[in-house]
Amino acid sequence: MATATRTDRLILMPLTSDQADEAFRVYSDDRVWGHRPQARHETVRETLKVIERTAHSWEAKNLGPWGVYLRDHPSDFVGVGGLELVDDKVWDLKYRLRPDKWGSGYATEISEAALAAVKRTDPDTPITARVTTNHPASFRVLEKLGFRAVWEGRRVGTEDNPAEPDVRIYADRELPPDILETLINRP
Template sequence: MPAPLHVADPILTDRLDLRRPSAADLDDLHAVSSDPRLWLHYPAKRRVEPSETAEVIERWRREWEADGLSTWAVRVRGHDRVIGYGGCGKLGGGVVWNLGYRLAADQHGHGYATELAAEAMRMARLVDPDAPIVAYLLEHNTASARVATKLGMALVHRGPDAGNPDPAAIRLVYADRPLAPDELAAAMA
């Protein structure tokens, strides 16, 4: 199997500066990862300790090396502060790309999530065009569902969210194309 195409670093969109996260980004990334306002959809996933965020940064580094693409630290162009993170990482042993993003609360409403997600999808299609792109979200996260829809993704699954501490939680999976059963299973794993 050939080595994966690796995406340039940084990537500049019209308004955003997308870079591989580094240890220098820990404080800003932890501010986003630990903000309870950003975890209302799934409070149990909030990272309380900086060491938890450092572990995630390390996981992203490994994903960049293995897959050629993963999660970026997001800045507004011309500014030093990291305002969030997002990108596409592989799920299910590399069967599907998972599109994800989380931006600081004071950055909501500017269209940054859509801009970031569009670039992540573009890069995922360059790195591994055969792998579908999914957005895996909870039903009450309507803002993320709007972003997925704006990007042309369609709802391909709605069902109980296995493992969620909230037994009433409903998981939605949006995808950029119809999913085969193994691809849906990978997205749900």
């Protein structure tokens, strides 16, 4: 298992079940899910399922999502961010941060660390990100990192739910049709 990664302001620890309570506080916060309230976690068990699912990334490629802490205050949990390997075909860049930490550039800092790590360890695998279309702050982060939008539409299984926002898929390169199809059909 990987060790901690340090950036100028953050400590990025491989996300494990030991961080479930801290991650749940982020995943269950209404403000974090303002753009998609129906995705908010109701129980710590939901958060543990995410952590268990993303553990495959660490097992397969020794890279995955991190629990994020402040470097100046190592016990201060900022949120979750990094990469998840999807179907062993593509990396999915993601971050969820405590609302009191928004606007500080942490999403960009986490993303830059993730991109640097994947370029060292797995540069041939595409990197993507899915963002709801009502979340322009995340668009700006991704576009600043050089990602471009490659698809926009309804999330699978939400076609009949008007409360569910559309999703936009970003990528660091042109995607082969089969990979794009996998991402489009991912719930």
